[in-house]
Amino acid sequence: MSGMVQVQSWREMVDWSADLLWRTTGEGVPEWNRRVLESGAATEVELRDWLRDRQVPGYAQMLLVMERFGYPEFATASSDDLVDRQYADRPELRPILDRLLAEAALLGPLHVQARKTYVALVSPRRTFAVVRASTRTRVDLGLRLAAQEPSGRLEGAGSLGGDTITVRIAISSADDIDDETLDWLRDAYLSNS
Numbered sequence: 001m002s003g004m005v006q007v008q009s010w011r012e013m014v015d016w017s018a019d020l021l022w023r024t025t026g027e028g029v030p031e032w033n034r035r036v037l038e039s040g041a042a043t044e045v046e047l048r049d050w051l052r053d054r055q056v057p058g059y060a061q062m063l064l065v066m067e068r069f070g071y072p073e074f075a076t077a078s079s080d081d082l083v084d085r086q087y088a089d090r091p092e093l094r095p096i097l098d099r100l101l102a103e104a105a106l107l108g109p110l111h112v113q114a115r116k117t118y119v120a121l122v123s124p125r126r127t128f129a130v131v132r133a134s135t136r137t138r139v140d141l142g143l144r145l146a147a148q149e150p151s152g153r154l155e156g157a158g159s160l161g162g163d164t165i166t167v168r169i170a171i172s173s174a175d176d177i178d179d180e181t182l183d184w185l186r187d188a189y190l191s192n193s
Helices: 010-025 029-039 046-055 058-069 079-089 091-104 179-191
Strands: 111-114 119-122 129-133 139-143 167-171
Touching: 010 029, 010 058, 010 111, 010 139, 029 046, 029 058, 029 119, 058 111, 079 091, 079 111, 079 129, 091 119, 091 129, 091 139, 129 179, 139 179
Parallel strands: none
Antiparallel strands: 111 119, 119 129, 129 139, 139 167
């Protein structure tokens, strides 16, 4: 993993989400687990709806869903293992991720969270970008830029990051990360901080 940026492990993300739950609701995981069991929610969809009705969104909600229905296998993998798996069959694309992480570290405070299929860049407020090795020849830098319409190098995000990531930039080599790419990355960070 890049020496300049510390990628959060799933355990660290769980701890961070538990702290977020406490800060936003005033109650910790044990109390919320009790409430979840008493809610009668039998499916993940029912539980998400129930939590949303109680103003428990995002990472805190994800944590409580995993507490109730189990943590995925990749949740126990280290961040290095997750990223290594993403690039195992496309090592020539790894320098793209490393360069984007190094550049993102210069933007300000952020967390880097390795997931099963992508790496999320999270400002103190929320996810502002994702990096995914989408094909054997391309990495997509997905950006959360709500007011930005796709045009030029900015393409529609498609399913990259659900509905929060709005545009993407296709990158084939670390040399493709130019000033324009870094400007868009900075804009995404600033508009989500």
